[in-house]
Amino acid sequence: xxxxxxxxxxxxxxxxxxxxxxxxxxxxxxxxxxxxxxxxxxxxxxxxxxxxxxxxxxxxxxxxxxxxxxxxxxxxxxxxxxxxxxxxxxxxxxxxxxxxxxxxxxxxxxxxxxxxxxxxxxxxxxxxxxxxxxxxxxxxxxxxxxxxxxxxxxxxxxxxxxxxxxxxxxxxxxxxxxxxxxxxxxxxxxxxxxxxxxxxxxxxxxxxxxxxxxxxxxxxxxxxxxxxxxxxxxxxxxxxxxxxxxxxxxxxxxxxxxxxxxxxxxxxxxxxx
Amino acid sequence: xxxxxxxxxxxxxxxxxxxxxxxxxxxxxxxxxxxxxxxxxxxxxxxxxxxxxxxxxxxxxxxxxxxxxxxxxxxxxxxxxxxxxxxxxxxxxxxxxxxxxxxxxxxxxxxxxxxxxxxxxxxxxxxxxxxxxxxxxxxxxxxxxxxxxxxxxxxxxxxxxxxxxxxxxxxxxxxxxxxxxxxxxxxxxxxxxxxxxxxxxxxxxxxxxxxxxxxxxxxxxxxxxxxxxxxxxxxxxxxxxxxxxxxxxxxxxxxxxxxxxxxxxxxxxxxxxxxxxxxxxxxxxxxxxxxxxxxxxxxxxxxxxxxxxxxxxxxxxxxxxxxxxxxxxxxxxxxxxxxxxxxxxxxxxxxxxxxxxxxxxxxxxxxxxxxxxxxxxxxxxxxxxxxxxxxxxxxxxxxxxxxxxxxxxxxxxxxxxxxxxxxxxxxxxxxxxxxxxxxxx
Numbered sequence: 001x002x003x004x005x006x007x008x009x010x011x012x013x014x015x016x017x018x019x020x021x022x023x024x025x026x027x028x029x030x031x032x033x034x035x036x037x038x039x040x041x042x043x044x045x046x047x048x049x050x051x052x053x054x055x056x057x058x059x060x061x062x063x064x065x066x067x068x069x070x071x072x073x074x075x076x077x078x079x080x081x082x083x084x085x086x087x088x089x090x091x092x093x094x095x096x097x098x099x100x101x102x103x104x105x106x107x108x109x110x111x112x113x114x115x116x117x118x119x120x121x122x123x124x125x126x127x128x129x130x131x132x133x134x135x136x137x138x139x140x141x142x143x144x145x146x147x148x149x150x151x152x153x154x155x156x157x158x159x160x161x162x163x164x165x166x167x168x169x170x171x172x173x174x175x176x177x178x179x180x181x182x183x184x185x186x187x188x189x190x191x192x193x194x195x196x197x198x199x200x201x202x203x204x205x206x207x208x209x210x211x212x213x214x215x216x217x218x219x220x221x222x223x224x225x226x227x228x229x230x231x232x233x234x235x236x237x238x239x240x241x242x243x244x245x246x247x248x249x250x251x252x253x254x255x256x257x258x259x260x261x262x263x264x265x266x267x268x269x270x271x272x273x
Numbered sequence: 274x275x276x277x278x279x280x281x282x283x284x285x286x287x288x289x290x291x292x293x294x295x296x297x298x299x300x301x302x303x304x305x306x307x308x309x310x311x312x313x314x315x316x317x318x319x320x321x322x323x324x325x326x327x328x329x330x331x332x333x334x335x336x337x338x339x340x341x342x343x344x345x346x347x348x349x350x351x352x353x354x355x356x357x358x359x360x361x362x363x364x365x366x367x368x369x370x371x372x373x374x375x376x377x378x379x380x381x382x383x384x385x386x387x388x389x390x391x392x393x394x395x396x397x398x399x400x401x402x403x404x405x406x407x408x409x410x411x412x413x414x415x416x417x418x419x420x421x422x423x424x425x426x427x428x429x430x431x432x433x434x435x436x437x438x439x440x441x442x443x444x445x446x447x448x449x450x451x452x453x454x455x456x457x458x459x460x461x462x463x464x465x466x467x468x469x470x471x472x473x474x475x476x477x478x479x480x481x482x483x484x485x486x487x488x489x490x491x492x493x494x495x496x497x498x499x500x501x502x503x504x505x506x507x508x509x510x511x512x513x514x515x516x517x518x519x520x521x522x523x524x525x526x527x528x529x530x531x532x533x534x535x536x537x538x539x540x541x542x543x544x545x546x547x548x549x550x551x552x553x554x555x556x557x558x559x560x561x562x563x564x565x566x567x568x569x570x571x572x573x574x575x576x577x578x579x580x581x582x583x584x585x586x587x588x589x590x591x592x593x594x595x596x597x598x599x600x601x602x603x604x605x606x607x608x609x610x611x612x613x614x615x616x617x618x619x620x621x622x623x624x625x626x627x628x629x630x631x632x633x634x635x636x637x638x639x640x641x642x643x644x645x646x647x648x649x650x651x652x653x654x655x656x657x658x659x660x661x662x663x664x665x666x667x668x669x670x671x672x673x674x675x676x677x678x679x680x681x682x683x684x685x686x687x688x689x690x691x692x693x694x695x696x697x698x699x700x701x702x703x704x705x706x707x708x709x710x711x712x713x714x
Binding site (some may be wrong): 001014018028036037038041042045046049050063084146150155156157158159160161162163164166167168170172175176178180259260264 | 279280288289290295324335336343344351352355499503523533534540659
């Protein structure tokens with residue numbers, strides 16, 4: 001792991017069990033709402049052992065990272081740029097899930113040539129959150145966490161996942177949600193993250209500005225960010241001449257947990273281009 | 274809103290962890306009787322060993338049939354995952370061995386299964402792990418027993434065989450104040466009667482031999498992690514749990530709390546505990562336990578129905594001096610059971626007969642429907658005399674602390690017709706009473 005000072009705050013990055021090596025290419029992984037670095041464990045650990053530097057970050061104000069939790073996609077994207085500076089990384093691939101996909105998209109637009117590849121996992125634009133869910137995330141977070149876990153899952157029989165065989169991914173995700181929420185005593189990062197998703201308006205402009213190839217990695221049974229909700233971004237990226245790949249896996253919103261190998265293979269193949 | 278998208282208990286009991294087999298279309302869970310699994314390539318092999326990819330390598334560490342059982346019990350308990358073990362005792366040992374080494378200390382309830390008593394009082398002491406035993410209801414006693422080297426609180430949902438209900442909300446709060454987790458043996462209640470995680474427990478284990486399998490056919494255990502205890506924070510505060518929060522040379526220098534924010538315990542328990550101690554479950558045994566779990570709610574409902582009938586009968590018998598079930602207002606845990614176990618406090622309980630040891634012997638030998646053996650949680654009704662069998666190593670003082678006398682009889686109420694069970698008990702009580710009259714008792 002690495003602890004970096006980003007904008008004056010300690011930032012935790014999981015490195016896949018390997019030491020950061022400036023000579024290797026770097027991939028930055030950005031988690032979604034109520035998640036942390038650990039949702040990427042299998043994919044990051046593999047890449048870290050196959051020629052890549054991996055920086056799977058805990059966003060500010062989440063779990064092991066200090067600082068103010070970002071209240072907008074733009075604010076979080078600025079943090080990603082500062083993270084690359086702090087790590088001394090000139091160019092990196094960005095991989096984001098859900099809210100993290102919007103952060104990665106906005107950061108890629110801002111950082112332009114500094115981003116080699118962009119992977120948007122479980123993405124949508126606009127990423128609207130229903131008023132009921134927004135309200136519940138603020139006032140009834142336990143109820144809202146159960147709702148998003150039901151919406152995120154496509155199966156009662158997930159394959160061996162991040163903890164290996166015997167993992168109950170629904171329970172694992174709920175426990176992580178609770179832990180992340182409890183990690184910030186000042187701000188409800190659940191509500192703040194959802195509000196940031198809901199209010200982000202720059203998606204189509206951002207995808208037009210990126211200069212790198214983009215992979216859309218979607219869940220065919222995703223009820224949180226339905227695959228159809230990514231069509232606008234895919235169309236805009238294609239129309240503006242970007243190199244676009246789309247992979248749709250037969251899973252829900254948590255592609256990394258429900259289809260860990262297929263998610264890894266899609267990212268690995270794309271990064272090799 | 275139970276349904277596929279928000280599954281209820283019965284749906285999970287049938288479906289959690291298992292889908293139709295993608296290769297054969299088999300609807301029931303296949304038994305994967307294989308020691309090992311072919312690697313796709315050298316890279317795949319290396320990635321599995323280094324936890325870069327998830328999958329099965331060797332059945333001591335994991336197996337697809339066992340994984341279904343693990344997911345299913347974790348789902349029913351509301352946990353993040355589980356590990357199956359060779360027995361309930363192996364599950365308890367796995368928890369202890371994962372969390373501590375020599376020089377550590379446990380605070381445990383006095384009301385424990387005799388095998389657990391043996392493990393803590395004798396065997397673990399030989400390995401440098403000390404235990405202080407506290408009466409389950411002695412709240413101040415739990416707090417006072419904490420030492421700087423305490424790593425774990427441990428109790429049973431309902432103590433065997435006195436059915437002292439563990440006040441999990443209170444005891445878990447004391448454990449958490451002390452910066453340690455609460456482990457609960459939930460064997461006698463099963464998740465149908467109580468989910469200890471909902472009340473504050475951090476780890477749960479079962480002797481799956483009992484109600485989970487339910488048919489007296491198989492020995493097995495399972496440990497479930499709630500994912501609620503923050504091992505990293507506890508280590509930062511007290512230095513405890515370095516096993517989970519610092520690099521482990523024995524497994525790629527992995528820091529388990531970094532690999533998984535909520536699943537560090539399960540990672541180490543599988544990667545070290547199953548690997549090195551090796552108390553794994555046979556896939557065939559897993560399958561038998563899964564068969565049992567599919568009807569768990571139906572069976573537990575009938576267990577509770579029959580238990581109520583039998584308890585009510587025994588409570589009216591003049592030759593019975595005490596019936597130790599929280600259904601009765603006279604039981605010290607009655608109020609707590611109403612709160613924590615509204616569906617019932619289990620079907621394993623004890624009662625005391627008047628008369629001497631010989632009359633007790635006559636009682637047991639007269640029973641025809643009840644089987645005299647050392648098990649509980651079978652679909653058949655069972656009976657045993659704890660003082661001479663399951664708890665025979667304990668002193669009178671220790672027996673008394675666990676609510677057991679020389680005249681105590683333990684019953685495990687099965688699924689037979691309640692009237693037949695009552696007739697059987699009636700006949701045996703009469704025979705025991707007559708035996709006393711003949712002897713001039």
